[in-house]
Amino acid sequence: MSTTHDHRILHAVEASLAEEFAGVFNLATITRFVESSYEELAENATTVMYLPVLVERFARQRLRALAYAEGLVTTGMPVVLFLCVHNAGRSQMALGFFHRYAGEQAIGWSGGSAPSSELGENSVVVMSEKGIDISDEFPKPWTDEVIRAADVVITMGCGEACPIFPGKRYEEWTLADPDECDDLDDARYVRDVIEDRVIALLDELGITPVP
Secondary structure, three states: OOOHHHHHHHHHHHHHHHHHOOOOOOHHHHHHHHHHHHHHHHOOOOOOOOHHHHHHHHHHHHHHHHHHHOOOOOOOOOEEEEEEOOOOOHHHHHHHHHHHHHOOOOEEEEEEOOOOOOOOHHHHHHHHOOOOOOOOOOOOEOOHHHHHHOOEEEEEOOHHHOOOOOOOEEEEOOOOOHHHOOOHHHHHHHHHHHHHHHHHHHHHOOOOOOO
């Protein structure tokens, strides 16, 4: 349950997002998304220090997704969602490569069916070896509006827990969890397979990877 201090912080987040989404969503909608985002993230939070920042980032992503899903905002760019169980390894690695190679040509998000409290150490380490820092990302659950906004949904091991919405392109990437690998070389193998598949996906979407 949130405290009075939490409420003050959340009100500040709501005010910031209300300004950002002026003319798109009213304050009641923004408040609802901020509060539900807080509840989703607070459950697994290991520290409250960064929670307000994460809540704002999560609520912003969800509001953007809702705007795309309801046709209130259009970009003309494909939206790709990467899902795994904990949103701590495979999906975060895929998103890291997607952002690296897609640049401003597409929109990428990630989520998990049972999010962890933090990113996997193996995933952060092997991605840093590729010059990609995913340490500022955070595990988060998938939400209805994010699925609705996605054009392509890439699933990695979440099985029946992964949501199925009609009209979406779904693709399953069968890969080991890099953070369950005892040897970093095994985690590197998973990383390299993900990189190749992300580049192939961009090609299928008609997007030229950023050099």
